[in-house]
Amino acid sequence: xxxxxxLLTQLNKSCLPRHVAIIMDGNGRWxxxxxxxxxxxxxxxxxxxxxxxxxxxxxxxxxLTVYAFSTENxxxxxxxxxxxxGLLIKYLYQEIDELCTNNVKIKIxxxxxxxxxxxxxxxxxxxxxxxxNNGLNFNIALNYGxxxxxxxxxxxxxxxxxxxxxxxxxxxxxxxAGHLYTAGQPDPDLLIRPAGDYRVSNFLLWQIAYTEFxxxxxxxxxxSRIHFLQALIDFQNRERxxxx
Numbered sequence: 276x277x278x279x280x281x282l283l284t285q286l287n288k289s290c291l292p293r294h295v296a297i298i299m300d301g302n303g304r305w306x307x308x309x310x311x312x313x314x315x316x317x318x319x320x321x322x323x324x325x326x327x328x329x330x331x332x333x334x335x336x337x338x339l340t341v342y343a344f345s346t347e348n349x350x351x352x353x354x355x356x357x358x359x360x361g362l363l364i365k366y367l368y369q370e371i372d373e374l375c376t377n378n379v380k381i382k383i384x385x386x387x388x389x390x391x392x393x394x395x396x397x398x399x400x401x402x403x404x405x406x407x408n409n410g411l412n413f414n415i416a417l418n419y420g421x422x423x424x425x426x427x428x429x430x431x432x433x434x435x436x437x438x439x440x441x442x443x444x445x446x447x448x449x450x451x452a453g454h455l456y457t458a459g460q461p462d463p464d465l466l467i468r469p470a471g472d473y474r475v476s477n478f479l480l481w482q483i484a485y486t487e488f489x490x491x492x493x494x495x496x497x498x499s500r501i502h503f504l505q506a507l508i509d510f511q512n513r514e515r516x517x518x519x
Contacts, residue, residue: 279499296465296486298468306496323497327339327341339412342416368397382412386423389418416478455482463482464487464510466479466483469495471492
């Protein structure tokens with residue numbers, strides 16, 4: 276089997292994707308296949324996330340966006356939701372020192388007002404502690420939906436027009452993008468989706484217009500440094516024409 280070090284030698288570090296997005300899928304199925312409760316899959320998936328963040332820092336990738344909790348995930352059982360929220364709190368408090376040591380800046384994409392005060396406090400802590408960092412932009416999508424994001428941006432722009440602060444003719448793609456959660460960051464160059472599903476699941480709908488997709492059957496808890504490097508190498512072997 277090829278090693279991570281061997282894959283690193285194949286990687287052209289001068290043309291890495293600026294922004295990588297990941298739909299962290301397959302945690303529940305990973306656990307059920309092992310006779311475990313779904314929550315243990317989420318716990319195992321945190322290790323994969325740590326590895327990917329470390330590798331993004333190592334390679335100097337500008338932005339990483341992970342889909343952690345969607346607006347549709349509220350349909351899951353209360354037990355699973357509570358476990359996910361507890362896992363998020365634990366991750367932020369345990370990892371923040373290392374993230375800051377590695378100059379990682381945390382940003383939350385989504386509407387966090389529905390979360391408990393404990394979750395919101397952990398989020399506020401992580402954002403405050405990392406706000407002056409200027410390395411990897413680590414975007415965590417929480418209570419996030421692509422359609423909701425677009426509607427919210429539209430509402431803000433409409434209010435500015437109604438208040439006379441913006442002329443309709445000034446609205447263009449750049450202005451609209453500036454009202455999204457990812458304002459100021461490049462659109463994803465690469466979207467990774469593990470666990471064998473082939474859909475975008477309401478994730479970054481505006482931003483992925485020209486994103487390259489990389490799919491794998493590997494479930495997220497088994498997703499390793501090697502798989503991430505394979506995705507990057509495959510990305511570098513593609514010709515991106517952007518409609519041209």
